[in-house]
Amino acid sequence: MTETVITLGGKAGQGLITVSDLLLRYLSRSGHFVFAAQDYMSRVRGGHNFMQIRIASDPVFAPLPTSHILVAFDQRTVDEHKDELIIPALVLHDIDDVKASGNATFIGIPIKMFAREAGHPVYGNSVALGAIAAVIGLRLDGLITLLTESFGKKGGDAAQKNVQAATRGYNYVRDAFPFIGVTLPRPGEKPKMLINGSQSIGLGLIAGGLQFISAYPMSPSTGVFNYVTSHAAELGILSEQAEDEIASVNIALGASAAGARAATSTSGGGLDLMAEGISLAGVAEIPIVIANIQRPGPATGLPTRTAQEDLDLALNIGHGEFPRFVFAPGTAEEAYYTAAHAMNLADKYQVPVFVLGDQLLVDSYVTLDKLNLGKVKYKNHLADANKVKTPYKRYQLTPSGVSPRLPYGVPDTRVMFDSHLHEEDGHITENIEICRKMVEKRFRKLAGMIKEPLGPTLYGDKKPQITLVCWGSTYGAAREAVDALNAAGIGAALAHFNRVSPFPAKEAATFLKGKKAVHVVEGNYQGQFARLLARETGFKTGEPILRYDGRPFTARYILDGLKRIYGNGKFRRVSL
């Protein structure tokens, strides 16, 4: 695999997002595989934010600790990132703002001056974009087309000014640094789709028939809510910003009881507040999808950073006992299928369904050729009012545990959802017999649920010396580590778990049988998944490789973990 890694850094509000968005759009349209991870601080202005863009010959799904090109919007970016540059490296910067140092080649561009020429400091973004384009060999005409399209919508002379600025930056680099240039990996033939995890989860919810979303803003989950809301009016979806997360879950449950496909999105703290509502969904058997986008806790933790700390929470949230689905997709693409599937499953089994993402998954952009929209088809599981037994019983005892569900408003039918232990018709009861039967009925659903797809994916060597196990977005880094190990002649394999509840214990046990040197890789301190695996399969894994500093896994971090466990010896040949 070959690749070029560009890191763009600066203060919040400096235009980083604008530049990287346009750059990513250009690259994906040209058919390049890209992965772009955002690292930002919890502030609106200032601080230090950066985005790392990997332009690779093959798909990648994790950030790297290294880069080839640094685009520094300020001195701090150079100070913070100079040690991760692979020499010969290039540093692009405003000629006035950054001092050259170290071994990299510094390419100073009079960004502010060119922006002023174009009429406003804001055009500095396009100057920088033009300069980057020149360095990585993008075509100026393609860039002009993109800028014209992007800024044309704004009207006035915005497009023309941005084109002027970009052209200045482009030509300046060409003329002043004629021998400097980086060759990108060969792109594919066709334009690629560029999507982040927020968008793909949101799109998945929509494809899964979402009709109603109520949520409360909380980083890093707000992107999911934003994406759905941005298309709500045109699609006839209702989006409501609730007064708090207790409301958002209970509102969604009311909508769902009325027959709407409903979901909510949140992050750990908000999920905590939803606990009782989720328990209500459990006993009242109301379908709901909860997209929980993890960030480090406890409490406010690190609002804009990443973690995998809410596994135990999702598995256990809500008092009392009830079945649930918990999914943890590995990539933005998988997140789309998972979210769509989650909507169907909630409806089919009338249980809460969790989709666990994290900041890395939702804020990172990836490219893909296309989404297979036929893979998960919308399926309606509401009962046919003409076919249900009369009088209708909301909690009719059935062999599958799933009772025919009708919405409110069916003529001559009374639909009763209840949070108590209840009779088949939803009437409150304390009858000893029915109490037992209702608990058993709900848990009979598990027999069907366990057969549903999105079980573990296996990757790598069939007879590995080293086996990594992970869940959620750690997939990308773990897969890369496995590739690197295999390339160095150390047989390695990976098992990635998307569905973690009901836990695919059989598949897990089969995969793990006879394997030695099995290490769970996950973003928390306690090894939550490792403990789950042990509980469900009796299999004791080796020392886990954990990360709990709010930063995403990289393949190198995993390799360092293995070196710590086994010593450097055999890992010398692994290049990462």
Next chain:
Amino acid sequence: MENSGGFHYEGEKAWCAGCGDFGILAALEKALLKSGKRPDEVLVVSGIGQAAKMPHYIKTNGFNGLHGRALPPAFGAKAANHKLTVIVASGDGDMYGEGGNHFIHNIRRNIEITAIAHNNQIYGLTKGQASPTSERGMKTKLQPEGVILTPFNPIAVAIALDAPFVARSFSQEVELTAELILEAMSVPGFAFIDVLQPCVSFNKLNTYEWYQKRSYKLGPDHDPADKAKALEKAFEWGERIPLGVIYKNPRPGYVANTIGLDSEPLINKTTALEDVKRLTEKFY
């Protein structure tokens, strides 16, 4: 209690004999019968408490959710299918205490539902602790020296938030309560009725006699459209307690103001695969 046919539930009710909740139930049945609605067109939503058992005791659709959380699912259900007539019936603890935030924000939403608070100025189900409307000085096991908190004034808060319909009744006044519920059901927004409801088991202060002595029906001289006057009435408590419609400010509610909820209920709107495909095209 009269047999009100379509809505009447014959089974046992777990309320104490003499509880004010019976009067509110009777009034609700009466209002529903008069409204001409079919039981399947109506949804009664509650939280948890004695009052909140209401959906079990009336033959409409029901949602008996969590303590304090009656209003959110009522809003969700109404938004999902605005053809439903949605009525919330819950306790004062439920609506003003545990669920106080939802009380505020659903008035702001102005969702087209009727919210009835069974205000017995006590926590009934949990056996007699102070509620947000308990009188100062009332002694309970948990307030052995007497309540020192200022009572919550639901009428004043609702008027301050400009709820389009704010009324008060007394559970013994079944006719008045039924009339108010019926009127509330036709309000195109959040219609709120606080019903004074004696708890014969735990509230020994605010008894039937206590309410009878003080409550009086507002006459035609009260103009509910006059916000200042309405607020004045909202603070009338103690020697005299006004009953009836205290404030009215009808205006379009949430459903009416939400683009897309005009005709077809949300539950009948589906996203076609073609639409999803169109969305994916924006990512290229």
